[in-house]
Amino acid sequence: MAIIAPLNQEIGEIKKEKKYASTARFWHWINFIVMAGSLLTVLINSLLFDRTQRTFVKVELMNAGATVNDKQAAAVTHGLEDQVWGIHIYFGYALAALFLFRLIAEFFLPAGQKLLHKLKKAYRAYFILKKEREMAKHELVVKGLYLIFYLLLLTMVVTGLLLAFEDYTNIPENLNHSIKEFHGFCMYLILGFIVLHLAGVFLAERQGGKGIVSDMINGGDDK
Structure with missing residues (x-):
């Protein structure tokens, strides 16, 4: 207890x-x-x-x-x-x-708004408490996707900077080509995330989560 x-x-x-x-x-x-x-x-x-x-x-x-x-x-x-x-x-x-x-x-x-904090709470709620599982599962999936997005964004930034400064990095041409291909591949993954994100917001606005867009503009209610 x-x-x-x-x-x-x-x-x-x-x-x-x-x-x-x-x-x-x-x-x-x-x-x-x-x-x-x-x-x-x-x-x-x-x-x-x-x-x-x-x-x-x-x-x-x-x-x-x-x-x-x-x-x-x-x-x-x-x-x-x-x-x-x-x-x-x-x-x-x-x-x-x-x-x-x-x-x-x-x-x-604030601690309650940090991504890893939210992810940890949802994980504990779903796997340990095993109550309110639908909401905890949704939170876990959404925050997990955000974490993947940030990792993809980090990859895009690092590979992009390597390509931008290729004249100074002395990276072999074949490896530089692979970096370029991977950079482009990550772009498609990010596009996929954006589509999922927009679809999720659209569905939430039509169901029980109205005001998501306005909350992201004005901050939302501190409930």
Whole structure:
């Protein structure tokens, strides 16, 4: 009984903790903007400046009166692609700075709002107390997904910085190519998380969790 009482209190705290700290809200929305911008640069390069667009560039320049061969058209396309990747790199720097900010801010959050604290409470509630299991299971899954997201974000930041500073790292070309491939793979995983996150918010808003979006804007009620 001495163990169950504190655990019951913890379950109650899971229900009450709905207020989001200003630092968490700031990070959430700025991180969303930065990630959206970063993904947009990838989309632009994938659609507008891939190899299939070289013919288009060549034809358009020739229609404008220029004499252009395939090599020159490829150089123009590659130059435009590099410009977009330059913007992508700046978004990457911003993402790295935001990740560091989030990591530092985590230490200053109230104990009840820390991710690992919430994950630990949900774990104990589900596996030890074995009551309120549906709510504890939901909390455990959601916070577990957030933890995976942060690990993916860390991987994106580290691999992105390695690619941005490849001229200084002396990493072998074959390994650098593998890092680039893994960086791109993690991007797809993060996209998957974003889709799950948006779907979860949409379903919650339609069911019993109304006000999630507004809570993330104004902080929510401290219940």
